[in-house]
Amino acid sequence: MGMEGIGARVKRKEDQRFITGKGRYTDDFKMAGMHFAAFVRSPHAHARIKGIDKSAAEAMPGVVGVLDGKQLTGDGIGNIICGWMIHSKDGSPMNMGAWSALATEYVRYVGDAAAVVIADTEENARAAAGAVDVDYEVLPAIVDPAATLNAGAPQVHDNAPGNLIYDWEVGTDVKTVDEALANSVHVTEMEIRNNRLIPNAIEPRAALANYDMADDHFTLYTTSQNPHVARLVLSAFYQVAPEHKLRVIAPDVGGGFGSKIFIYPEEIVCLWASKRTGVPVKWTAERTESFLADAHGRDHVTKAWIGFDADNKITGFKIDTIANLGAYMSLFSSSVPTYLYAILMSGQYDIANVHCNVRAVYTNTAPVDAYRGAGRPEATYVVERIMETAARELGVDPAELRRKNFVRSFPHQTPLILCYDAGDYDATLDAALKAADYAGFPARRAEAEKRGKKRGIGLSCYIEACGLAPSAAVGSLGAGVGLWESAEVRVNPVGTVEVLTGAHSHGQGHETTFSQLIAERFGLPTDNVSIVHGDTDKVQFGMGTYGSRSGAVGMSAVVKALDKVEGKARKIAAHLMEADEADIVIENGEVKVAGTDKKLGWHEVCLAAYTAHNLPEGMEPGLKETSFYDPTNFTFPAGSYVCEVEVDPETGVTEVVQFVAADDFGRIINPMIVEGQVHGGVTQGIGQALLEHGIYTEDGQLVTASYMDYAMPRADNVPSYKLSTHETLCPSNPLGVKGCGEAGAIGSPPAVINAITDAIGNNNLSMPATPARVWAAMNG
Amino acid sequence: MYDVNYHRASSVEEAASLMSRAEDGKFVAGGQTLIPTMKQRLAAPSDLIDLRHIASMKGIRVEGGKVTIGAATTHAEVAGSADIARVCPGICSLASHIGDPAVRHMGTIGGSIANNDPAADYPAAMMALGADIVTNKRTIAADDFFAGLFETALEDGEIITSVSFSAPVKCAYAKFANPASRYAMAGVFVARFDDGSVRVGVTGAGSDGVFRHKGMEDALTSDWNAGALDGVSVDEGMMLSDIHGDAAYRANLVKVMAKRAVAAAG
Amino acid sequence: MTTVNMTVNGRKVSGEVSDRTLLSQFLRENLNLTGTHVGCDTSQCGACVVHVDGKAIKSCTTLAAQMDGTSVTTIEGLANGADLHPVQAAFREHHGLQCGFCTPGMIMTAVDMIERAKASGRKLDEKTIRAELEGNICRCTGYHNIVRAIEAAAAAMA
Structure with missing residues (x-):
């Protein structure tokens, strides 16, 4: 490892601009003649639009357009699609209701856009939006994911009878699982809710669209985790513009957490409205709009049964889940409770019989899609809550029950499609228990008791599948796209390097970690490397960043392109130094012939590639290579978390007094950045467990539509963390990396709830474990 | 935010006079509540009269x-x-x-x-x-x-x-912050005066706003001790109930915060 | 409309703005100082924190007109030329930022926090730092490294 190579704690290259206020986010861009969009959003959860009177708004100062859904569809703009086809177990395709970027006939959740105003200032646009008179016929609404399936519940979409999107299953034949459960010595049964979360990247979503009539060409600045996917979808499905006439730029993006994967109505409308009104159009969400109209996360209702034999080995595991997808199917929504959730139900355990049934449903709530972890936190919550509960019921140490059932030989084919490739679950559990001083817990509990506090400890042993994803595999499961990644490595004549990647950094530090790959390969300082991303005019194509894929997939593409660059550089060097190619060594910015004192500077070899005065016979000039890397398997990060809490019995307040994480992420490129990802992920998980809850009233009003009512984790809600890592290399990619972006959010919620229920001696506690709920559980 | 006319007053008299001329004016000092309310278009005063620069205030x-x-x-x-x-x-x-x-x-x-x-x-x-x-x-x-x-x-x-x-002989405030807004879900200020009398102010919890709790005041007047509040009941019927806590929980918080305030006051 | 005069980052500036203009809007739109960010409508996220006459305030909850005659420091004015302020340097050194959006407000809050603690002779321990960050929300870092950065900066500025 060099000073800046793989494994080094290189300080981030991108920080200079952020700490000096020079970051450039979408809302920071301005265009000459720029106007502003304000959306007219439904105040009703379900209503028919009888008419829209725009006359008052159109007469207001600065207004250049008041546009509605009929005009949008009239101009041929297509409906928003869900890009992953799920078939129900009876073979029928999922029931996808139409979603127009501006509603045409019905609005289906509070915040659904019915019209848009374009005006010269933000304030004028907002004022005029308030003057658009939409005549609504209010219809009955349904928000509860279980009740929406009841006979007589209000229908959200005509083509989804009973509000059922799909009824899907995976795993062992359900009869076999039922038999295994029936023959078990002990069965633990639980009802588990996974609370609705609202992502809340601190940068609100924004879009700035411009149609250039001279070139018949569109430009869109947007808060996207995947600008190329945005361009593809905007072009191929929404017919906003053909791909070659549309440039999508995702500049600095202030956090995503999944919520900026999707292509939202506002981006479509800004592009369309720019052409229609002839002015550049900007929209920036107010925070309350973010609450209303960003895709939410989680919101599951689950029943689960797990059986054990006399030796405490798991005999069978059955899960029945209802997943609330909200009022419309967002881009990846169908895959989240299926191929990102159900197939993780085997956890870290060797279980012969697992069956999971998932019913996805419509309700009159904001669309639900991927949010940090996407499906895997929900799965881990079910598995790790029921394992802890079973241990208590069986009277065995929760750590021992887990150890008893760990997968220990790899590859391990689960009954749920996945084949775990590598791991060492004992190692991470041992490390976590040691760091947590598990053995010393009873003494700490006794000491807390003297202070009037209830102390508890909880474990969570998670596994996730990420590094999304092998294209052919996901294609066979219904995905509409491949999930490879591209990279282009351009070596300049002076030897500096530009790496163009389809991955997108919105906090992950790609400018640093991707540069470290070049530092490692050629011994160049990272300052001599530029990482180019986030602009469809610069990078040819890419699938973006989500599902902890930038390392496992994005970096693998860079590595493959580097292989090609290195191969060509070696040939040139061997030719120039009249040496055997096999003897060429590239290190510390020099190209040497092993066993001799012959050498060239890296820059001399690069320059030779471009002067082309003396290249090997038949070689093309230049030093630039492209690679498209398609993974051959998912990656499987795993680890163990131990949470220790103290509960104040008088108020129900939970303090997380210790949190230990021991993770296996495979090879680590930059430990500093990996630790930062775990800190952030665990905090979001603690947020889910203790604080965050998206709540609708029965008639579909979002109660938690600002930070006044939606509790975000703040600095005093969380402790400093104790982290460690254990590396088992991922065998399916060249770097051996697994991914680290989501693990913290996946593994932590059950550890927290297990700890609180341990502390208070009542297992009947839902997330978020607010002080009021914990107090009620203690005083029920 | 809707349009507004801003005025900076340099004296109380000027402020009063500016207000009397305004169609639907509001005084603003720090603006930490009013301005967010105006940003959310929940308040739309015609004029804002700024009091921050009045030396006598x-x-x-x-x-x-x-x-x-x-x-x-x-x-x-x-x-x-x-x-x-x-x-x-x-x-x-x-x-x-x-x-x-x-x-x-x-x-x-x-x-x-x-x-x-x-x-x-x-x-x-x-x-x-x-x-x-x-x-x-x-x-x-x-x-x-x-x-x-x-x-x-x-x-x-x-x-x-x-x-x-x-100034009372002893006083203290104990607050239980709403997990989201961090405003008080129950805040209790206790004050004991040199004649031995005690006054207890409660904010955040009451469905009708801030109030004094007579039962606590009596109990603490006769025995200035957190334990004196054990037998005092807080009427759930007077309490707010919302997603952050029902009336029973808030009633409990009022009592717990009162006891903590007494303990803190010493 | 009203004319506001301020000293921003040591430079005298003047602008004609409507009375409802927020300080954050004046900085971002009139002065092109886009380092000051807006992340919420309710004065809670703290991405907009700047210093007015040496004190941290939320620029999205303040009218530009209210700030007429003051001296404002934004994130762009914190470094001394190429020399980073110790808090800026500590955020980089300790990886106290990820997406960077909350960072300007965090840094301005941290500078204010450290200077107040210094002035009152208090030592900033972890508990105090976390409590003082109540008005700044970060969704990326989990605060762990922000706390480390502030501890380090406080030591460097002692």
Whole structure:
């Protein structure tokens, strides 16, 4: 490892601009003649639009357009699609209701856009939006994911009878699982809710669209985790513009957490409205709009049964889940409770019989899609809550029950499609228990008791599948796209390097970690490397960043392109130094012939590639290579978390007094950045467990539509963390990396709830474990 | 935010005169509640009359046990006042927990009291301290000043210029913060005076805003001890109930915070 | 409309703005100082924190007109030329930022926090730092490294 190579704690290259206020986010861009969009959003959860009177708004100062859904569809703009086809177990395709970027006939959740105003200032646009008179016929609404399936519940979409999107299953034949459960010595049964979360990247979503009539060409600045996917979808499905006439730029993006994967109505409308009104159009969400109209996360209702034999080995595991997808199917929504959730139900355990049934449903709530972890936190919550509960019921140490059932030989084919490739679950559990001083817990509990506090400890042993994803595999499961990644490595004549990647950094530090790959390969300082991303005019194509894929997939593409660059550089060097190619060594910015004192500077070899005065016979000039890397398997990060809490019995307040994480992420490129990802992920998980809850009233009003009512984790809600890592290399990619972006959010919620229920001696506690709920559980 | 006309007053008289000429004016001091409300288009005053630059409304005076705080004094200034801390540290502690540091640099005691947000901290202290709310027209006893949610005895155009109170022998404030907003879900200010009497102001929890709790006051007057509150009941029927906690929980919090305030007061 | 005059980052500036203009809007739109960010409508996230006459305030909860005659420091004015402020340097050194959006407000809050603690002779321990960050929300870092950065900066500025 060099000073800046793989494994080094290189300080981030991108920080200079952020700490000096020079970051450039979408809302920071301005265009000459720029106007502003304000959306007219439904105040009703379900209503028919009888008419829209725009006359008052159109007469207001600065207004250049008041546009509605009929005009949008009239101009041929297509409906928003869900890009992953799920078939129900009876073979029928999922029931996808139409979603127009501006509603045409019905609005289906509070915040659904019915019209848009374009005006010269933000304030004028907002004022005029308030003057658009939409005549609504209010219809009955349904928000509860279980009740929406009841006979007589209000229908959200005509083509989804009973509000059922799909009824899907995976795993062992359900009869076999039922038999295994029936023959078990002990069965633990639980009802588990996974609370609705609202992502809340601190940068609100924004879009700035411009149609250039001279070139018949569109430009869109947007808060996207995947600008190329945005361009593809905007072009191929929404017919906003053909791909070659549309440039999508995702500049600095202030956090995503999944919520900026999707292509939202506002981006479509800004592009369309720019052409229609002839002015550049900007929209920036107010925070309350973010609450209303960003895709939410989680919101599951689950029943689960797990059986054990006399030796405490798991005999069978059955899960029945209802997943609330909200009022419309967002881009990846169908895959989240299926191929990102159900197939993780085997956890870290060797279980012969697992069956999971998932019913996805419509309700009159904001669309639900991927949010940090996407499906895997929900799965881990079910598995790790029921394992802890079973241990208590069986009277065995929760750590021992887990150890008893760990997968220990790899590859391990689960009954749920996945084949775990590598791991060492004992190692991470041992490390976590040691760091947590598990053995010393009873003494700490006794000491807390003297202070009037209830102390508890909880474990969570998670596994996730990420590094999304092998294209052919996901294609066979219904995905509409491949999930490879591209990279282009351009070596300049002076030897500096530009790496163009389809991955997108919105906090992950790609400018640093991707540069470290070049530092490692050629011994160049990272300052001599530029990482180019986030602009469809610069990078040819890419699938973006989500599902902890930038390392496992994005970096693998860079590595493959580097292989090609290195191969060509070696040939040139061997030719120039009249040496055997096999003897060429590239290190510390020099190209040497092993066993001799012959050498060239890296820059001399690069320059030779471009002067082309003396290249090997038949070689093309230049030093630039492209690679498209398609993974051959998912990656499987795993680890163990131990949470220790103290509960104040008088108020129900939970303090997380210790949190230990021991993770296996495979090879680590930059430990500093990996630790930062775990800190952030665990905090979001603690947020889910203790604080965050998206709540609708029965008639579909979002109660938690600002930070006044939606509790975000703040600095005093969380402790400093104790982290460690254990590396088992991922065998399916060249770097051996697994991914680290989501693990913290996946593994932590059950550890927290297990700890609180341990502390208070009542297992009947839902997330978020607010002080009021914990107090009620203690005083029920 | 809707359009508004901003005026900066340099004296109380000028402020009153500006207000009398405004169609639908509002006074603004720190603006930490009013401006967010206007941004959300929940308030649309025609005119804003800024009181922050009126010299006579600023500053802290402590004479013997008598504390006078100018209405335009910020929370940070109260929190950091060594003079007040000598005679009434409870009010400094309360001020140091309002909002966050940036809010405390702008928000003022007069603004907080005039707004009478049911989850604001100062009203509880004013009630418990038996403070006088001094305006440009009269002096109003705290007991008569607060009149339910966001309602006060202030008449149109009336300006709070200062508050004053006699420092109690002992006092303290205990707050249970809403996990989301960090406003008080239950905030209890207890004050014990040299004649042995005790006053207890409760904010955040009551469905009708800030109130005094007679039962607690009686119990603490006869026995200044947190344990004296064990037998006192808090009426759930008077409590707010929302997603953050039902009435039973809030009633519990009121009692727990009262006990903690008594313990903190010593 | 009203004319506001301020000293921003040491430079005298003047602007004609409507009375409802927020300080954050004046900085971002009139002065092109886009380092000050807006992340919420309710004065809670703290991405907009700047210093007015040496004190941290939320620029999205303040009218530009209210700030007429003041001296404002934004994130762009914190470094001394190429020399980073110790808090800026500590955030980089300790990886106290990820997406960077909350960072300007965090840094301005941290500078204010450290200077107040210094002035009152208090030592900033972890508990105090976390409590003082109540008005700044970060969704990326989990605060762990922000706390480390502030501890380090406080030591460097002692």
